[in-house]
Amino acid sequence: MEAANHNSDGVSTFAAKLAVVTGGGSGMGRELVRQLAAEGCSVATCDWNAETVADAATVAQAGAPQSVLVTAHVCDVSDEAQVKRFRDEFLHRHAADHVDLVFSNAGVGGGPSFVESGREEWERTFAVNWWGVYNCARTFLPLLIASGDGVLVNTSSVNGFWGALGPGMPNNAYATAKFAIKGFTEALIEDLRTNAPQVRVALVMPGHVGTDILANSRRAQGRPEPQDISDAEIREMIPPDAQEGLIRAGILRKDASPDDLRRLLAQFERDFREKAPVTAAAAATTILDGVRSGTWRILIGRDAATLDSVIRANPEAAYDYDELFKLAKEEAERTASAV
Numbered sequence: 001m002e003a004a005n006h007n008s009d010g011v012s013t014f015a016a017k018l019a020v021v022t023g024g025g026s027g028m029g030r031e032l033v034r035q036l037a038a039e040g041c042s043v044a045t046c047d048w049n050a051e052t053v054a055d056a057a058t059v060a061q062a063g064a065p066q067s068v069l070v071t072a073h074v075c076d077v078s079d080e081a082q083v084k085r086f087r088d089e090f091l092h093r094h095a096a097d098h099v100d101l102v103f104s105n106a107g108v109g110g111g112p113s114f115v116e117s118g119r120e121e122w123e124r125t126f127a128v129n130w131w132g133v134y135n136c137a138r139t140f141l142p143l144l145i146a147s148g149d150g151v152l153v154n155t156s157s158v159n160g161f162w163g164a165l166g167p168g169m170p171n172n173a174y175a176t177a178k179f180a181i182k183g184f185t186e187a188l189i190e191d192l193r194t195n196a197p198q199v200r201v202a203l204v205m206p207g208h209v210g211t212d213i214l215a216n217s218r219r220a221q222g223r224p225e226p227q228d229i230s231d232a233e234i235r236e237m238i239p240p241d242a243q244e245g246l247i248r249a250g251i252l253r254k255d256a257s258p259d260d261l262r263r264l265l266a267q268f269e270r271d272f273r274e275k276a277p278v279t280a281a282a283a284a285t286t287i288l289d290g291v292r293s294g295t296w297r298i299l300i301g302r303d304a305a306t307l308d309s310v311i312r313a314n315p316e317a318a319y320d321y322d323e324l325f326k327l328a329k330e331e332a333e334r335t336a337s338a339v
Contacts, residue, residue: 009200010294011101011151015040016067018099020090022077022136023106025052027211028155031284032103033057037064039288044090046075047106048220069094077106077132078124083139091143098146101291103153104136105204109217111173116239121221122173128220129177133184141199150199151291152188156181158207158304161311167321168241189296202296207304209283210276214269226266231258237265277301306331 019036023029024045030052033045037060045060047053050072057072064070071093075086091097107129111122133154144150160178165171185203192199223229229237238246238261246252252264278301290298299305310317310327317323 010292012292013039014101014288017041017101018094018096019043019101019103020099020136020140021045021103021105022075022132023047024056024072025049026056026216027213027280028206028209028283028287029103029105030056030059031280032105032287033070034060034063035281035284035288036101037061037068037070040065040068041101042069042094044071044073044086044094046073046077046086048074048076049216050074076128077104077135078127080131080135080139083135087139087143097143098148099140099143099150100147101151101153102136102140102144103155103287104133105153105155106132107155107157107174107213108220109171109174109213110221113170113239114172116236117173124221125173125217126177129174130180133181137184137188141196144199145196148198151202152199153202153204153287153291154181154185155204155206156185158205158307160205162307162318164319166245168239168245200294200296202291202298204287204290204298204300205304205308206283207278207299207301207307208272208276209278209280209300210273211280212269212273214272218269226262226269229262229265234258234261234265237261277303302332302335306335 014036019041021029021032021036021043022045024033025047029045029047033043033056036043043060045053045057047056053072053074057070061068061070071090073086073089075082077083108125110125111117114122137152137154141152144152157174157178159171159175160182163171163175163179182203182205185201188201192201223233235258243252243256246264247254253260283300286300287298299308306328310324310331314327317327
């Protein structure tokens with residue numbers, strides 16, 4: 001895990017502050033809520049899933065000092081009207097007129113192919129990831145300015161500088177949104193320095209972090225549990241090109257049936273969460289450490305740091321996968337030997 005480009009404008013303490021965390025029902029958002037509250041920071045968190053965000057708030061409240069208030073709210077961040085309602089609700093609940101920290105963390109996967117994916121799925125994915133960040137910035141920036149020392153933290157991804165997942169695995173809608181978040185956040189650095197110096201911005205770029213984003217994305221797109229997905233849907237979710245790559249990797253047999261694909265999807269979702277190199281808790285700690293230090297660029301995970309280094313050094317290799325993976329392996333070995 002890596003944070004880079006430190007400056008002197010860090011946060012000395014989260015105690016007695018008020019933070020907003022979107023996507024707080026699971027994964028990194030849930031851990032941000034818990035860790036902030038444990039450090040004495042009151043939190044207003046939202047998620048589209050009322051049950052999970054309420055549970056996250058309950059857990060965080062139980063581990064927080066008595067002075068802390070953690071509130072849960074239901075909000076689809078792609079809808080500006082819902083974001084504004086969320087703002088009004090939590091300002092009332094917290095008897096506040098400003099916000100000190102905003103973590104625009106909510107995200108969803110889907111729409112992997114601009115060519116093959118349905119337009120509704122593509123645009124839904126893009127809307128949650130990009131318009132969610134935009135809507136929160138528009139809605140909460142005045143409150144951050146009012147704090148006199150606000151921090152806006154936007155979550156992009158390694159897919160904000162690498163627009164695929166590998167051979168046969170496009171990630172079009174998600175990557176497009178994450179590139180937009182990266183560009184928007186970097187453009188805000190000078191904009192805020194010039195026009196709102198009371199606020200600074202930080203960009204989070206996670207690699208593989210152990211969260212439920214695969215399962216949550218499937219549910220957000222209205223798809224059933226793996227065992228209930230139709231033959232046509234499972235083949236759409238794991239298309240022929242991806243199947244061929246999985247066969248070459250020895251993960252899938254050549255004559256795989258739809259039931260095999262359903263079992264594989266369920267296994268992917270479990271493994272993504274349980275076998276990740278970085279836990280959601282560790283990722284949240286890295287984000288908060290970056291906010292404390294004053295960095296604007298927070299890479300999470302060795303995979304993120306390696307890909308970032310290799311692609312910046314050799315952009316032409318980004319989609320020449322044999323070359324990219326060779327360079328990434330060499331970079332990882334250099335990093336390991338230097339430790």
